[in-house]
Amino acid sequence: MNHPTDPHTLTQASTPVGTHAGYMPGFGNDFESEALPGALPQGMNSPQKCNYGLYGEQLSGTAFTANPPERTWCYRIRPSVKHSHRYEKIDLPNWKSAPCVDPDVISLGQYRWDAVPHTDEGLTWLTGMRTMTTAGDVNTQVGMASHIYLVTESMVDEYFFSADSELLVVPQEGRLRFATELGVIDLEPKEIAILPRGLVYRVEVLEGPARGFVCENYGQKFELPGRGPIGANCMANPRDFKAPVAAFEDREVPSTVTVKWCGQFHSTKIGQSPLDVVAWHGNYAPYKYDLRTYCPVGAILFDHPDPSIFTVLTAPSGQPGTANIDFVLFRERWMVAEDTFRPPWYHKNIMSELMGNIYGQYDAKPQGFVPGGMSLHNMMLPHGPDKEAFEKASNSNLGPDKLDNTMSFMIETRFPQHLTGFAADKAPLQDDYIDCWTSLEKKFDGTPGKK
DSSP states (O other): OOOTTSTTSSEEOOOOTTOBTTEEEOSSOOEEEESSTTOSOSSOSOOSSOGGGOEEEEEESSOTTSSSOOEEEEEESSOGGGGOOOOEEEOOTTOOOSSOOOTTOOOOSEEEEOOOOOOSSOOOTTTTEEEEEEEEEGGGTEEEEEEEEEEOSOOSSEEEEESSOEEEEEEEEEEEEEEETTEEEEEOTTEEEEEOTTOOEEEEEEEEEEEEEEEEEOSSOOBOOOOGGGOSSSBSOGGGEEEEOOEEOOOOOOEEEEEEETTEEEEEEESSOSOOEEEEEESOOOEEEEGGGOBOOOOSSBSOOOGGGGEEEEEEOSSTTOEEEEEEEEEEEEEOOBTOOOSOOOBOOSSEEEEEEEEEOBTTBTTTOOTTOEEEEOTTOOBOOOHHHHHHHHHSOOSOEEEEEEEEEEEEESSOOEEOHIIIIISOBOTTGGGGGTTOOOOOOOSTTOO
16 A cells, blocks of 8 residues: 555545636535546435445535535445444643633733744644643534644544534645545645644645644634625635545545544544545535635725724624624735724724734734734733834825735634643743833823924
8 A cells, every 4th residue: 555645645636627626616516526427416415325336415504404505425345333443541731622721821811922832742634733722612612722733744544523523724845635535635834724623634744844833613614704795706715715625545544533522532443444435426525726816905094994894704602793703814015095003903892812924024013023923912901002003003104015925823712711821831921022012102292293
């Protein structure tokens, strides 16, 4: 057998018309793909006998009665019950789930971290996950967690799925391959991946060490935001999301499947690769998306709009207009607003805001917010530009100005985010971050008309 890092391990569908390098375009589409001709039934989902001796099986991402239902029909070498056996509880001490409130950790505050450094320790996708914050409750399927991943080693005959959540993966360094039940996704910085709840996959290192961010979404799955008066164009276009074509393994080798379920981890031993889906069709699938295709919109006369206009994906809550999670992107863009303070303003927010820097400088914090670093401004805590950013924005010549070589993102949630012990004690916390506002001066002058 080929080594798992060999891309030819999986038998993959030939690239159909309309796809690009083994991917199918579109967000929320009903896709269909087969790695062997005739493996996909036509005109029905559950024939009495499937071609090639395959088993038909449905993976449901919503309740059957949801409108529309999100589900994918899989035609596989073995049904999933053969990829599940007696489970043994295991410990992944650095991967936490909400509620996770450490009484010795103060989450009330404005925090910022340098990039979590690489180590000489061999780390896989599972052992390299480091939880920074949690919010909500994984048991009631509301809220989220944020993580940093450090990965140096491929998973070999080892597989994973989360029953708790879908994962939004944001690489910052290195390249990873996600070999999933429905196909292969290769991922690098400036791209993101969405891995649905319940999908089995293996993570391999294509170029390491790899580091990045993960938003673990316990609630309703991510969708494209409503555009309102912006209309049909710009922001993230559905055609730029790519789902993989079918690929499968027929490998008889002792394997381990690890499951995250209600915040706990369990493993089971099986005798084969579970990546054995030969054909599939449906609308419940993993995606990748190139952040460089995100087309930002903004003010072209005056004032600074809400950062909501930079939303790439949103996971709705039960309260209209208030997200369980918003994923917001701050990338290269032109600033042209007249007589306007252009950086983000000072504010307090009912939402809590966690940011990560992929590369470059963020305009509101020109110093200290480093690539690979994170910041947290929790619910109803004030934040905004430091003195350097304030003075520059208040006094600069307001001609057209391009913010270049910059890409940061924000994970915004309706829930307060609680720091983990790792974030408080082990991650490289910038203890002096709160002092970035100390030098802001009183400028008040009661003279009428004076600015």
